[in-house]
Amino acid sequence: MDIRQQVRDFLTQRFANVIVSEDNFRDQQSFTIRVDGLFDLCQALYDSDLDIKYLADITSVDWYGDTEEANGRFQVIYNLYSLKFQYRFFLKVRLPADKPEIQSLTPLWNGANWLEREVWDLMGIVFIGHPDLTKILTPDDLEGHPLRRDFPLTYEVPQFSWNKDAPPEVIK
Amino acid sequence: MPEAKTVTLNMGPQHPSTHGVLRVEVELDGETVVKARPVIGYLHTGIEKTMESKLYYKAIPCTDRMDYLAPMSNNLGFCLAVEKLMEIEVPEKVKWARVCLTELTRIASHLVWLGTHALDIGAMSMLLYTFRERELIIDVYEACAGQRMMSTYFRIGGLAHELPRDFEKKIRTILKVIPERMKDYEALLTNNQIFINRTKGVAVISADDAINWSLSGPMLRGSGVKHDLRKANPYSAYEKFDFEIATGTNGDAYDRYLLRLKEIRQSLRIVQQALDGMPEGPYRAHVPGVVLPPKEDVLHKMESMIFHFKIITEGFKAPKGQVYQAIEAPKGELGFFISSDGSNKPNRVRVRPPSFINLAALPALVEGRLFADVVVAIGSIDIVLGEVDR
């Protein structure tokens, strides 16, 4: 039986109440799961014989201003890879706008440390249980989380000969 | 008896051997490193947010500036991700040309790594030799796209222009010259007692630790894990080429040095195969409304001109969904995650930066060792700060 079906069986047998939906856009298997079941699910995948010991990436998407926001403003996506089967799949979690908190995966994977710090810095999602959740990329005096859709790009209008005497105008 | 206290030393953002603006705060007890904490963000450019405000193919020049030592591999990753999202099938010639140029990029990146790594250890003439070889490869970039470094040659659906007329001649020169010069490098460094003393047993990481820290590229393969995305999940016609994966045994800096030299040789092999078997055909896919038509058609046919105008001003609307495409960049697994909300601009572009994740493992490599090993470890991880900070 191929690896895609094996992953699907593993998850539906043991964690059927945590999975919300499955989706196969462009042949990429991804499961949308509930927030509270994430850590146990990842622990079970780590200990299973599917060899899911490689966490490739942790990403976040902000759906502010889109019709999708009704399902939850933030979406955190975990990119898991199996070295033995050379297979990649995704776990997606939706978080509400007023409480963007999720359990940290640093006890399982050391590589999650900096990845979660970056998601906190740029998007503002709090990871409970992270050892050192501080700013990593933005300067210390920048307030706010830059990658959110309501943070402006802060584009400055270039100064030409007709507006060079005024201070530069910032378009938000 | 007073207790011994540790000294906190700052290897600041401006330092000759940190390969850019990396700051490392080291706590030293004598010469032994007790704690090492890298501080990054001095080159944060907000490239991901900039790409959200641009049309899909206008975002390609932003990708060049991330890993600026291997610009064509960034272009390749982004173009493959967008082509996956839009379900565009590119012609065979484009795939082979992309493989050829990406492998040349890998050779150029490893040459710069070799020069700067040897410079940090003390062998200063290696920098001059490797930059001389790199000029040959930059010459090919300039013939293809007109720019020495940030060429932006790969576009969505194909290449920017037709391959130049002297493409084959220039690459055959490279294939003849570089193996000879590689013998010089090996004679200088491989059996050099000083180099061996400084790199053998230094910056060691075991295979299980490497997988747990999510390392990729030569860092992972140096510890013995045989994982290369070109063989595991092939993209862009890599399954038709015959090459070996280089692995190390101990996971120390010396093994990674030998591994990268072997990767240069395997890349030369791939370039030879690509040049010998390059198929004929168009240099862009024909997908009206999405891929820019060739310039000859734009100047002569009406529909091409209309499509050209529409694509340049409005772009194309991508279907709603999220894709991820990973390639094997010289530094590791470079991935592009594009989330589209159905409009002509991407909702979120995320770059999975191999250097950022590899650099996170620096404390595990140097704690408990001598201070001089910090410089060797940073050089052996092969970071480029443009990608770490984006």
Added chain:
Amino acid sequence: MGLEERIPDSIILTSLDKMVNWAHKRSMWPLGFGLACCAIEMISTFAAHFDLSRYGMEVMRPSPRQADLMIVAGRVSMKMAPVIKTLYDQMPNPKWVISMGACASCGGVFNNYAILQGVDRIIPVDVYIPGCPPRPEQLMEGILKLQEKLEKESVKDKREEWGRQVV
């Protein structure tokens, strides 16, 4: 030379100026300070193919106390700006600044929250070199222009008042 502060304004010096300017321009020591992609082109210029040591810039000093030319090569982010100002203040007079590349001159490709729109907002710049990244020949042309500018200097000028009006 502490002599230049004590010369009154009514004295004209020609041959001394020429000798001092010749010494300045033929043996500048650049500060090894590369930020991003332009740094690689700068290293290529210092390497064997386009050799910069024929202009006297063979020695690249890592410490700002021993350098007199700062080539700001690369994009200046908001977190790095105070560091650059500190480095500039640490360099002893006389000092010159070349802003290499589009990002250092005016913000370049990136016009957003994270990049300082031109390094001349914090330090005075002598020569601007456009390009993304500028070719090694362009960098050499910029250095030659700086040398031309140097020929017009005099020993009596007060270096602290030079430079563009800093915003």
